[in-house]
Amino acid sequence: MKTRFFLASLLCALSLPVVADDGFTPLFDGKTMNGWKNPYEWGQIEVVNGEIHLTGEKKFFVVTEKTYSDFVFEGDILLPEGKANSGFMFRAHVQPNKVFGYQAEVDGDDNRKWSGGLYDEGRRMWFISPIKGDKASEAAFRARAGEAFKRNDWNTYRITCQGKRLKIEVNGVVTTDVEDDMDASGVIAIQHHGEKGATYKFRNLRIKELK
Numbered sequence: 001m002k003t004r005f006f007l008a009s010l011l012c013a014l015s016l017p018v019v020a021d022d023g024f025t026p027l028f029d030g031k032t033m034n035g036w037k038n039p040y041e042w043g044q045i046e047v048v049n050g051e052i053h054l055t056g057e058k059k060f061f062v063v064t065e066k067t068y069s070d071f072v073f074e075g076d077i078l079l080p081e082g083k084a085n086s087g088f089m090f091r092a093h094v095q096p097n098k099v100f101g102y103q104a105e106v107d108g109d110d111n112r113k114w115s116g117g118l119y120d121e122g123r124r125m126w127f128i129s130p131i132k133g134d135k136a137s138e139a140a141f142r143a144r145a146g147e148a149f150k151r152n153d154w155n156t157y158r159i160t161c162q163g164k165r166l167k168i169e170v171n172g173v174v175t176t177d178v179e180d181d182m183d184a185s186g187v188i189a190i191q192h193h194g195e196k197g198a199t200y201k202f203r204n205l206r207i208k209e210l211k
Contacts, residue, residue, distance in 0.1 A: 118166060145173065156172075
């Protein structure tokens, strides 16, 4: 009986996510897509050398099976060469072939430089940070974001959600720090923008839930 109890306890412990000393829990184990799903009828996902590689010919998002409310999320992304755009969705909502909600922008346009902006996918779009078409808002965003994003290298995003406060950091630079109460909880998602032949790469995805 004791042996059975020990084995059951061991299996249970092995199935639990590993929590680091700093309180973060991995969202990606580096080997499988356990804990994630593709709500679209298209899009290819491959795990290569500890990275998630997304390919396809139409835009799609891969989402966590679990929802989160208040947290600190971190993740690395490498955009493909050429025309590219992506984002980390958070507190997002899922329907068949559709994901919408908050998105931390990953902008491959060297001229626009809106990486680290807050985009409202499928709803208000560029309504928050920066406000598209508002020259003062756009200029203030570029002054904050500066040259934080590295176009042809890995970039680390850090997203903090606490109540209405939403903060986005790119490579340690605070690019967005606003309050908005549209969504209180939802999934985390990563994006392929739909460029045929392009591979979007992600790694080191982890989260620390806040109480």
